[in-house]
Amino acid sequence: MGASAEQELGTKLNLKLDANGLSTAVTVDADSGQVLMVAFMNPEALQKTLATGKATYWSRSRQKFWVKGEESGNTQEVVDVLIDCDQDAVVVKVRQKGAACHNGFESCFYRQVGPGESGRIELRTIAKPMMDPKQLYKK
């Protein structure tokens, strides 16, 4: 098997990284399949995620590992991890405790993109927060 075939069809984990050393992580609810959030992982974050069973990302803004829920309590128990053909993205299936979004919504994807009344593209909020964001980080 050539290098490209091994990367795409083989059994060896070889995360393909962007210029910042990161890959994309798409986190979905293991039961409903709903996309909860998109974040980033480096190889060590993926390793921690697999070893601890708690979704662990690399925070670009804070430049450190980010165990989801370590501050808010809204942790993500990992059920399954999948990787894509060229190994630059993973899907992390989790059981989410509370809200995944820091704004208190179950998912970060709470707005729909489409034409508004004026015909211009705008955003429309299609979900209700499940928690008060002000309470999320007061623990």
Next chain:
Amino acid sequence: MGASAEQELGTKLNLKLDANGLSTAVTVDADSGQVLMVAFMNPEALQKTLATGKATYWSRSRQKFWVKGEESGNTQEVVDVLIDCDQDAVVVKVRQKGAACHNGFESCFYRQVGPGESGRIELRTIAKPMMDPKQLYKK
């Protein structure tokens, strides 16, 4: 509403771009919710996606717009587009014609990441191709 609150809770589309001028697009099957692929969009690709109803990405390798399926015939009819809290990622819900993955699998996420028999992390293929990839690009 302040600039940050407007970005996160408002109605104005203001795609947040990375250093390459791109945002992440997560494409899911509108019916099953399965994640099909992860790709990139710039604001114009998103606009084209919304205007034409055909999922249109920015190809980093070819540095041009990429109407999914334009070569293979495996197009994606857009059903819904959602955007996340900080507007750097979109979820595109589509009706996929044929396989989303160039390797012939329904989804690019056909391998599971986890400990193998040796205990070392490895990849395990958990899906079967729905099309012969050799036939995909011969149309």
